[in-house]
Amino acid sequence: xxxxxxxxxxxxxxxxxxxxxxxxxxxxxxxxxxxxxxxxxxxxxxxxxxxxxxxxxxxxxxxxxxxxxxxxxxxxxxxxxxxxxxxxxxxxxxxxxxxxxxxxxxxxxxxxxxxxxxxxxxxxxxxxxxxxxxxxxxxxxxxxxxxxxxxxxxxxxxxxxxxxxxxxxxxxxxxxxxxxxxxxxxxxxxxxxxxxxxxxxxxxxxxxxxxxxxxxxxxxxxxxxxxxxxxxxxxxxxxxxxxxxxxxxxxxxxxxxxxxxxxxxxxxxxxxxxxxxxxxxxxxxxxxxxxxxxxxxxxxxxxxxxxxxxxxxxxxxxxxxxxxxxxxxxxxxxxxxxxxx
Amino acid sequence: xxxxxxxxxxxxxxxxxxxxxxxxxxxxxxxxxxxxxxxxxxxxxxxxxxxxxxxxxxxxxxxxxxxxxxxxxxxxxxxxxxxxxxxxxxxxxxxxxxxxxxxxxxxxxxxxxxxxxxxxxxxxxxxxxxxxxxxxxxxxxxxxxxxxxxxxxxxxxxxxxxxxxxxxxxxxxxxxxxxxxxxxxxxxxxxxxxxxxxxxxxxxxxxxxxxxxxxxxxxxxxxxxxxxxxxxxxxxxxxxxxxxxxxxxxxxxxxxxxxxxxxxxxxxxxxxxxxxxxxxxxxxxxxxxxxxxxxxxxxxxxxxxxxxxxxxxxxxxxxxxxxxxxxxxxxxxxxxxxxxx
Numbered sequence: 001x002x003x004x005x006x007x008x009x010x011x012x013x014x015x016x017x018x019x020x021x022x023x024x025x026x027x028x029x030x031x032x033x034x035x036x037x038x039x040x041x042x043x044x045x046x047x048x049x050x051x052x053x054x055x056x057x058x059x060x061x062x063x064x065x066x067x068x069x070x071x072x073x074x075x076x077x078x079x080x081x082x083x084x085x086x087x088x089x090x091x092x093x094x095x096x097x098x099x100x101x102x103x104x105x106x107x108x109x110x111x112x113x114x115x116x117x118x119x120x121x122x123x124x125x126x127x128x129x130x131x132x133x134x135x136x137x138x139x140x141x142x143x144x145x146x147x148x149x150x151x152x153x154x155x156x157x158x159x160x161x162x163x164x165x166x167x168x169x170x171x172x173x174x175x176x177x178x179x180x181x182x183x184x185x186x187x188x189x190x191x192x193x194x195x196x197x198x199x200x201x202x203x204x205x206x207x208x209x210x211x212x213x214x215x216x217x218x219x220x221x222x223x224x225x226x227x228x229x230x231x232x233x234x235x236x237x238x239x240x241x242x243x244x245x246x247x248x249x250x251x252x253x254x255x256x257x258x259x260x261x262x263x264x265x266x267x268x269x270x271x272x273x274x275x276x277x278x279x280x281x282x283x284x285x286x287x288x289x290x291x292x293x294x295x296x297x298x299x300x301x302x303x304x305x306x307x308x309x310x311x312x313x314x315x316x317x318x319x320x321x322x323x324x325x326x327x328x329x330x331x332x333x334x335x336x337x338x339x340x341x
Numbered sequence: 342x343x344x345x346x347x348x349x350x351x352x353x354x355x356x357x358x359x360x361x362x363x364x365x366x367x368x369x370x371x372x373x374x375x376x377x378x379x380x381x382x383x384x385x386x387x388x389x390x391x392x393x394x395x396x397x398x399x400x401x402x403x404x405x406x407x408x409x410x411x412x413x414x415x416x417x418x419x420x421x422x423x424x425x426x427x428x429x430x431x432x433x434x435x436x437x438x439x440x441x442x443x444x445x446x447x448x449x450x451x452x453x454x455x456x457x458x459x460x461x462x463x464x465x466x467x468x469x470x471x472x473x474x475x476x477x478x479x480x481x482x483x484x485x486x487x488x489x490x491x492x493x494x495x496x497x498x499x500x501x502x503x504x505x506x507x508x509x510x511x512x513x514x515x516x517x518x519x520x521x522x523x524x525x526x527x528x529x530x531x532x533x534x535x536x537x538x539x540x541x542x543x544x545x546x547x548x549x550x551x552x553x554x555x556x557x558x559x560x561x562x563x564x565x566x567x568x569x570x571x572x573x574x575x576x577x578x579x580x581x582x583x584x585x586x587x588x589x590x591x592x593x594x595x596x597x598x599x600x601x602x603x604x605x606x607x608x609x610x611x612x613x614x615x616x617x618x619x620x621x622x623x624x625x626x627x628x629x630x631x632x633x634x635x636x637x638x639x640x641x642x643x644x645x646x647x648x649x650x651x652x653x654x655x656x657x658x659x660x661x662x663x664x665x666x667x668x669x670x671x672x673x674x675x676x677x678x679x680x681x682x
Contacts, residue, residue, distance in 0.1 A: 053606075226605040245609055247609070248606055248609065251603075252606075257602050258603045258606075259601065259603070260601075261598050261599070261600060262598075262601050262603065264564075264571070264586055264592065265394075265589055265599075267586040267616070268586055268587070268589065268618065269617070270617060271617040271618065271619055273615070274608060274615040275613070276611060277609065277612065278609060
């Protein structure tokens with residue numbers, strides 16, 4: 001086993017779209033696990049839009065990354081040394097507390113064992129992890145779709161969006177994908193079962209294009225982006241529509257505050273409900289969500305596309321990639337080979 | 342009985358704050374009731390912020406007033422001729438379909454008999470009518486206040502706001518008034534039981550002033566105004582706060598669209614819920630609301646202040662008055678003397 005641990009630490013808080021130079025790659029000695037802790041070798045690291053919020057200097061729902069600290073992020077890895085009887089060497093574990101590093105010392109709280117029999121272990125970062133659970137609870141608990149309703153999903157082929165569309169179809173809804181590339185939209189329709197797709201980069205009049213894809217209006221809007229897509233959907237809401245504010249990737253990289261058209265009048269006219277969502281609020285129900293998602297994956301009802309970059313050194317590039325919408329499917333970085341088993 | 346009916350018809354759709362010349366006072370013959378209809382002499386006319394939406398050229402939840410049509414509005418009047426067995430001469434009735442006129446022919450649908458034993462008949466336009474029902478259902482059904490929570494109310498001494506504050510107190514909450522005059526705020530505290538008040542015109546740093554009045558943050562925001570008060574409250578929301586979008590009087594007179602800071606990030610961070618409200622959605626539960634409000638009025642638990650202007654010819658001035666926030670209490674116009682009874 002190597003003695004050095006490579007880590008990415010934050011070099012500066014980006015203003016606008018992050019650059020690779022906003023992080024520094026450093027080497028430190030591999031830490032020793034304390035009593036009750038485990039030392040884990042990183043196999044996969046997740047790359048998610050929420051990370052943009054963690055490197056902003058402003059207050060958010062979670063503590064942000066300070067200059068010089070290891071960049072935050074979730075991962076999947078192999079236990080190489082355990083000082084906790086609940087974990088043994090060779091176990092595969094998932095945690096939000098990996099950070100961008102090749103080895104990590106984890107505490108048992110928040111560390112979940114991954115059973116390789118349930119699918120590829122990297123699914124614990126996607127369809128059988130935080131993005132899948134986000135789609136499941138946000139759509140079903142906040143969106144409350146009814147059969148026959150129309151569900152519009154922004155960032156529809158992303159880590160969350162692709163699961164949302166498929167659950168909307170399972171719930172008997174019309175599912176409409178909004179994404180920024182025609183090949184993503186073609187795949188959403190052919191492979192995921194979305195009924196229609198709109199390319200927000202080429203549509204021209206975005207409101208008219210989404211309206212044409214939603215002949216009965218919009219009942220549920222699963223908002224992963226905010227920004228212009230949201231502006232266009234607001235004019236198409238049916239009475240008592242529900243808007244799930246899950247992400248805001250289209251505006252999180254804009255320098256300064258997000259200034260634009262405001263919708264208080266729409267709220268009153270449509271009596272819609274806008275609600276913010278964070279998956280951690282449902283931590284006590286993760287088992288329920290994972291059972292449902294796992295069953296659908298096993299039955300072939302839930303497909304999941306991943307976009308894999310090989311090599312720990314590419315972490316900053318991978319994050320910038322998803323902030324620009326260049327990924328196609330759930331973005332992962334392969335850090336080291338999985339153990340043979 | 343006079344033969345002429347004075348009416349205000351819309352002369353133009355105002356751009357920005359309405360002017361008195363946006364309406365024309367005309368005289369027409371008093372109409373004859375058809376089979377099943379009643380002819381009513383107007384006693385009281387209501388003046389409400391929603392009327393600003395009805396004279397905007399843009400689409401809203403209800404059909405707007407066209408140029409040359411009688412201005413829409415609710416009232417209370419006395420039946421002078423009935424061609425419907427359910428109503429007899431001398432009955433007092435309330436309806437949203439009066440319009441700004443001294444006599445009106447009403448159909449039975451939407452016409453409600455007012456029992457003078459339940460309080461002043463003009464209360465049917467206020468605490469025992471649409472504003473009271475708005476406060477009741479919007480606060481209790483959308484806001485869902487829990488004992489110990491903090492409820493902030495904009496336009497706190499208005500037709501709706503004064504009822505909201507008192508119901509919030511009945512529900513065991515801390516109630517915080519926002520209004521534009523110190524005497525209104527003093528009255529909110531002394532007479533209605535609001536725990537604190539903030540003058541949004543003189544506070545300076547409005548966010549700091551509301552924050553000081555809400556040491557435990559904001560759990561429910563009853564928004565009658567939108568605009569700068571709303572912007573200030575958004576930064577003070579507690580986790581899972583509820584925002585009732587009931588009105589937007591602070592921006593409804595701004596020419597052009599309402600452009601400003603947007604709050605998608607706040608939605609996610611706080612997981613708040615924003616929901617538009619329109620009292621007509623609760624029409625099947627009006628009896629329930631009126632029973633509760635009537636009991637509180639009778640028991641002295643619900644006080645209600647009115648701002649009365651005498652004379653039908655002052656209708657445009659009365660509406661402009663409330664759009665500027667110059668009224669103190671529910672704005673009414675006395676059109677003619679009540680019958681002696």
